[in-house]
Amino acid sequence: MQFGLSYANLKMTTIMTPIVLFLLFLSLTAIPPGGRQYISLQRPGCVRSGVVHHEILHALGFHHEQSRSDRDRFVTINYANIQPGRQRNFRKVQTNNLGTSYNYRSVMHYRKTSFSRNGLPTIVAKGNPNQILGSSFITYSDIIRVRRLYGCRVVHHEILHALGFHHEQSHSDRDKYVTINHTNIQPGKEKNFRKVQTNNSYTDYYYRSVMHYGE
Numbered sequence: 001m002q003f004g005l006s007y008a009n010l011k012m013t014t015i016m017t018p019i020v021l022f023l024l025f026l027s028l029t030a031i032p033p034g035g036r037q038y039i040s041l042q043r044p045g046c047v048r049s050g051v052v053h054h055e056i057l058h059a060l061g062f063h064h065e066q067s068r069s070d071r072d073r074f075v076t077i078n079y080a081n082i083q084p085g086r087q088r089n090f091r092k093v094q095t096n097n098l099g100t101s102y103n104y105r106s107v108m109h110y111r112k113t114s115f116s117r118n119g120l121p122t123i124v125a126k127g128n129p130n131q132i133l134g135s136s137f138i139t140y141s142d143i144i145r146v147r148r149l150y151g152c153r154v155v156h157h158e159i160l161h162a163l164g165f166h167h168e169q170s171h172s173d174r175d176k177y178v179t180i181n182h183t184n185i186q187p188g189k190e191k192n193f194r195k196v197q198t199n200n201s202y203t204d205y206y207y208r209s210v211m212h213y214g215e
């Protein structure tokens with residue numbers, strides 16, 4: 001497998017320009033510790049960038065900011081104001097905070113009245129009730145975390161997965177271009193080589209794609 005985005009990959013993703021710009025901006029990373037998740041972007045052009053950034057960070061393994069293990073030093077959760085059944089959205093998680101300080105304006109932070117049952121705040125910053133929480137855009141500290149958690153190699157591959165792209169050799173037309181030697185595949189790994197009904201209308205099969213398996 002090669003690393004770095006190829007021209008064909010870029011062409012494929014120009015339909016998602018705002019996201020791609022963000023990806024290039026990150027120019028990062030690797031496979032998240034918990035494996036990969038697929039995020040759904042049904043109408044990529046219509047998704048607000050903050051939502052996309054938020055979802056991509058989830059896909060990379062990040063939790064909500066107010067779930068941080070050290071959050072009680074920074075915010076108060078008003079359980080009485082939370083919608084019934086939504087309390088678990090406010091649970092704490094044993095997070096690795098990667099040496100970064102708590103960020104009230106993280107794109108991963110809930111808003112002050114998220115999941116409020118009565119319009120009153122569900123989260124309040126300690127020491128400053130007027131502190132704005134959350135953000136519509138990714139912040140510098142969000143990016144620093146991604147950089148610290150990941151190296152600089154497989155990120156393009158993984159982000160293309162997160163955007164919904166399959167491996168190149170899974171393309172529906174792959175049999176015209178490659179032969180899969182099923183007898184040589186490790187037991188249990190055959191499904192990694194399955195074919196998928198892909199939309200190939202944007203590009204030809206590309207042997208050097210960052211989404212193509214190596215030999």
Ligand SMILES: [Zn+2]
Pocket residue numbers: 054058064
């Ligand atoms: Zn979220």
Ligand SMILES: [Zn+2]
Pocket residue numbers: 157161167
């Ligand atoms: Zn992959």
